[in-house]
Amino acid sequence: MHHHLDHAPSGAADPTLRHRVADVTLTVLGPDGRPLADTPVVVEQRRHAFLFGCTGFELIDLANGSSDPATESLADLWLGLFDAATLPFYWGRFEPVRGRPDTARIKATAQWFADRGVRVKGHPLVWHTVQPQWLLELSLDEIEKVQRDRIHRDVRDFAGLIDTWDAINEVVIMPVFDKEDNGLTRLAWDRGRVEVIRLAFESARETNPGATLLLNDFDMSTAYECLVEAVLEAGIQVDVLGLQSHMHQGYWGEEKTLRILERFSRFGLPIHFTESTLLSGELMPPEIEDLNDHQVDSWPSTPEGEERQADEIVRHYRTLMSHPSVHGSTYWGLPDTGAWLNAPAGLVRPDGTPKPAYHALRRLVREEWWLAPTTLVTDADGHVPVSGFLGDYAVTADGRSATFALTTPGAGTVAARLA
Amino acid sequence: MHHHLDHAPSGAADPTLRHRVADVTLTVLGPDGRPLADTPVVVEQRRHAFLFGCTGFELIDLANGSSDPATESLADLWLGLFDAATLPFYWGRFEPVRGRPDTARIKATAQWFADRGVRVKGHPLVWHTVQPQWLLELSLDEIEKVQRDRIHRDVRDFAGLIDTWDAINEVVIMPVFDKEDNGLTRLAWDRGRVEVIRLAFESARETNPGATLLLNDFDMSTAYECLVEAVLEAGIQVDVLGLQSHMHQGYWGEEKTLRILERFSRFGLPIHFTESTLLSGELMPPEIEDLNDHQVDSWPSTPEGEERQADEIVRHYRTLMSHPSVHGSTYWGLPDTGAWLNAPAGLVRPDGTPKPAYHALRRLVREEWWLAPTTLVTDADGHVPVSGFLGDYAVTADGRSATFALTTPGAGTVAARLA
Numbered sequence: 001m002h003h004h005l006d007h008a009p010s011g012a013a014d015p016t017l018r019h020r021v022a023d024v025t026l027t028v029l030g031p032d033g034r035p036l037a038d039t040p041v042v043v044e045q046r047r048h049a050f051l052f053g054c055t056g057f058e059l060i061d062l063a064n065g066s067s068d069p070a071t072e073s074l075a076d077l078w079l080g081l082f083d084a085a086t087l088p089f090y091w092g093r094f095e096p097v098r099g100r101p102d103t104a105r106i107k108a109t110a111q112w113f114a115d116r117g118v119r120v121k122g123h124p125l126v127w128h129t130v131q132p133q134w135l136l137e138l139s140l141d142e143i144e145k146v147q148r149d150r151i152h153r154d155v156r157d158f159a160g161l162i163d164t165w166d167a168i169n170e171v172v173i174m175p176v177f178d179k180e181d182n183g184l185t186r187l188a189w190d191r192g193r194v195e196v197i198r199l200a201f202e203s204a205r206e207t208n209p210g211a212t213l214l215l216n217d218f219d220m221s222t223a224y225e226c227l228v229e230a231v232l233e234a235g236i237q238v239d240v241l242g243l244q245s246h247m248h249q250g251y252w253g254e255e256k257t258l259r260i261l262e263r264f265s266r267f268g269l270p271i272h273f274t275e276s277t278l279l280s281g282e283l284m285p286p287e288i289e290d291l292n293d294h295q296v297d298s299w300p301s302t303p304e305g306e307e308r309q310a311d312e313i314v315r316h317y318r319t320l321m322s323h324p325s326v327h328g329s330t331y332w333g334l335p336d337t338g339a340w341l342n343a344p345a346g347l348v349r350p351d352g353t354p355k356p357a358y359h360a361l362r363r364l365v366r367e368e369w370w371l372a373p374t375t376l377v378t379d380a381d382g383h384v385p386v387s388g389f390l391g392d393y394a395v396t397a398d399g400r401s402a403t404f405a406l407t408t409p410g411a412g413t414v415a416a417r418l419a
Numbered sequence: 420m421h422h423h424l425d426h427a428p429s430g431a432a433d434p435t436l437r438h439r440v441a442d443v444t445l446t447v448l449g450p451d452g453r454p455l456a457d458t459p460v461v462v463e464q465r466r467h468a469f470l471f472g473c474t475g476f477e478l479i480d481l482a483n484g485s486s487d488p489a490t491e492s493l494a495d496l497w498l499g500l501f502d503a504a505t506l507p508f509y510w511g512r513f514e515p516v517r518g519r520p521d522t523a524r525i526k527a528t529a530q531w532f533a534d535r536g537v538r539v540k541g542h543p544l545v546w547h548t549v550q551p552q553w554l555l556e557l558s559l560d561e562i563e564k565v566q567r568d569r570i571h572r573d574v575r576d577f578a579g580l581i582d583t584w585d586a587i588n589e590v591v592i593m594p595v596f597d598k599e600d601n602g603l604t605r606l607a608w609d610r611g612r613v614e615v616i617r618l619a620f621e622s623a624r625e626t627n628p629g630a631t632l633l634l635n636d637f638d639m640s641t642a643y644e645c646l647v648e649a650v651l652e653a654g655i656q657v658d659v660l661g662l663q664s665h666m667h668q669g670y671w672g673e674e675k676t677l678r679i680l681e682r683f684s685r686f687g688l689p690i691h692f693t694e695s696t697l698l699s700g701e702l703m704p705p706e707i708e709d710l711n712d713h714q715v716d717s718w719p720s721t722p723e724g725e726e727r728q729a730d731e732i733v734r735h736y737r738t739l740m741s742h743p744s745v746h747g748s749t750y751w752g753l754p755d756t757g758a759w760l761n762a763p764a765g766l767v768r769p770d771g772t773p774k775p776a777y778h779a780l781r782r783l784v785r786e787e788w789w790l791a792p793t794t795l796v797t798d799a800d801g802h803v804p805v806s807g808f809l810g811d812y813a814v815t816a817d818g819r820s821a822t823f824a825l826t827t828p829g830a831g832t833v834a835a836r837l838a
């Protein structure tokens with residue numbers, strides 16, 4: 001059965017990843033639609049079905065024409081590893097002056113990524129921090145209205161380019177958030193969590209019915225489980241459950257990660273690990289509850305930290321891939337420069353060189369789990385066996401090419417017509 | 420307006436308790452139904468509307484005829500302070516052998532309390548600990564069925580005597596409880612929290628439509644808030660929200676208690692503080708997460724601890740009374756003997772003598788907030804002014820008496836016909 005695994009990615013034989021791998025017979029058709037018999041063809045993977053994502057914040061200037069060698073090199077590293085970008089829609093920065101949203105600049109960035117085959121997500125449509133100051137002057141009803149309007153506008157402006165949104169972020173704490181006064185906490189306190197979630201999902205869905213909308217949280221406690229039950233009871237259609245994993249206080253480890261996955265996969269929803277961070281330096285002390293409370297001047301990446309990070313990132317991604325509910329994972333920032341809390345959280349050092357974790361993750365994603373261009377010879381019926389991770393592929397022969405997708409794990413058939 | 424506060428409890432003038440106090444004109448009617456003019460009458464309080472509750476576990480033997488002087492003295496102390504009892508329905512103890520429930524003994528106890536004017540609550544109908552062993556041999560569907568049957572049976576057997584139930588206990592942790600395998604955790608994991616809550620409330624309501632049913636939890640985090648939202652979204656009628664407050668690691672203080680009340684009163688439901696504990700000895704170390712993990716051989720009550728407990732219990736009850744959403748509070752065990760975790764959690768020492776906290780709480784509940792027998796003289800219309808805490812009262816004159824209730828805060832009128 002697996003006679004053709006010789007040509008498959010080495011990871012395709014991993015028994016823990018069986019749900020990620022297709023093992024199909026590809027029929028290569030000529031431009032005339034007839035099987036291309038007894039011909040050498042080159043098959044190669046173009047993209048994973050699984051979202052190997054990263055924030056794209058640092059490439060906004062580049063995408064808007066402000067180029068420098070360091071950023072260009074960063075962009076190459078980005079595209080060499082990731083295939084899904086999270087772009088910032090923090091309301092307070094996106095629209096600091098009411099009525100003057102940063103649409104054009106972010107749209108150019110989304111287009112830049114899309115042109116390079118990268119899927120783009122907007123983050124977030126509703127959140128209680130990084131709020132516009134002008135919201136504080138409004139009544140609750142007005143806050144609700146402008147929040148709805150904002151969702152309608154941005155989802156409409158980006159439709160086609162961004163069809164995946166973190167619809168709402170961190171609702172567990174939203175109504176009782178006490179670090180700073182803000183309009184959304186007021187709204188969530190008054191209306192309840194479920195109602196602000198409904199507002200976010202309904203408004204986005206009205207404008208873009210086909211959008212993929214996430215509920216996203218950092219709270220991995222029973223609170224988030226209960227919130228998900230509330231949302232499901234309320235009949236709100238959540239497409240994907242977003243789990244953050246900013247591991248500034250240390251890698252969770254396989255056991256904790258799997259237990260979290262076990263708990264949150266019970267709801268039958270796809271899961272994205274929306275915000276993963278692993279440090280390559282000293283860890284944050286365990287007694288800190290709100291990571292924002294840990295502010296330091298300097299937080300260097302260290303050689304030991306970088307080795308640890310490389311080990312942990314591989315284990316983390318292997319764990320996520322091993323669980324069928326996980327459909328994507330977003331690393332929270334490629335470079336250390338500009339990282340949240342100044343933490344050595346990136347995969348690229350301030351001097352622009354990749355850390356071991358970058359190489360280790362790339363080895364996984366683009367080697368062990370990746371079908372590099374492979375020459376195969378079709379049989380008399382135009383068939384070649386293709387084994388690989390679910391995703392997008394191309395086949396070329398005689399200077400013609402076609403694309404096809406592996407969408408279902410296990411055995412199957414697929415056809416591609418060269419053009 | 421408050422000219423008659425001379426005859427009111429001293430606490431009636433407390434501005435933080437205005438929602439607890441009625442200030443009425445009582446018309447005393449003779450047996451003929453005509454106003455009793457210009458006659459001295461004695462007015463006295465019989466019971467608070469607010470539930471001043473305590474567990475009644477230690478009086479079960481006494482109520483069942485097994486009497487000794489120490490328990491009789493404990494019963495006197497109990498009745499001298501409390502007017503609401505929580506009785507145990509822990510399934511594993513109530514029905515350790517399937518089909519042989521402890522109904523008669525608990526019913527005699529409930530009757531004993533009812534005969535003494537004490538309101539009785541059953542605790543709990545559904546919980547994942549203290550489970551019968553025989554449940555573990557059943558399938559999920561069978562567990563669900565016997566759980567329903569158990570609720571139907573016990574709610575029916577006690578209807579009229581017990582019409583208030585902790586319908587379900589500690590659901591936040593129920594599905595992910597990992598200390599011991601048990602049927603209810605299995606059920607909650609499979610069906611979800613909302614569904615086991617629905618099971619508990621629906622089954623009890625079917626049998627006793629007029630019952631007061633509580634959702635009860637120790638988890639004061641956002642998780643319980645989210646669970647309440649889920650339950651409300653599911654359309655489950657929760658009559659009272661139960662908040663536990665086992666303060667083995669220290670008194671919460673006014674600020675924390677009020678913040679919790681602010682958070683949980685947002686749902687518009689009455690709140691009971693169902694399980695309050697304050698220690699009169701050393702506190703449990705703060706790093707302990709599950710209080711059950713702290714097992715000690717000896718945990719003495721100390722003089723300093725007793726003074727602290729007396730101070731804290733007064734502050735705790737003042738705080739609860741100050742918040743209009745709180746309709747009752749149950750202290751978790753009068754004697755130290757038999758207290759959970761062997762903690763010095765009671766208000767009565769092992770030698771049977773009351774601690775300062777007993778006297779302090781009694782001073783509040785039965786003096787400062789209590790209308791002792793007071794002689795007043797009716798006017799020409801049979802009126803006397805009565806100010807007092809909401810609750811049940813009696814008026815007597817010429818060897819005849821009548822009862823009346825103060826049910827609404829503020830000014831009003833009420834009539835009582837002597838018989």
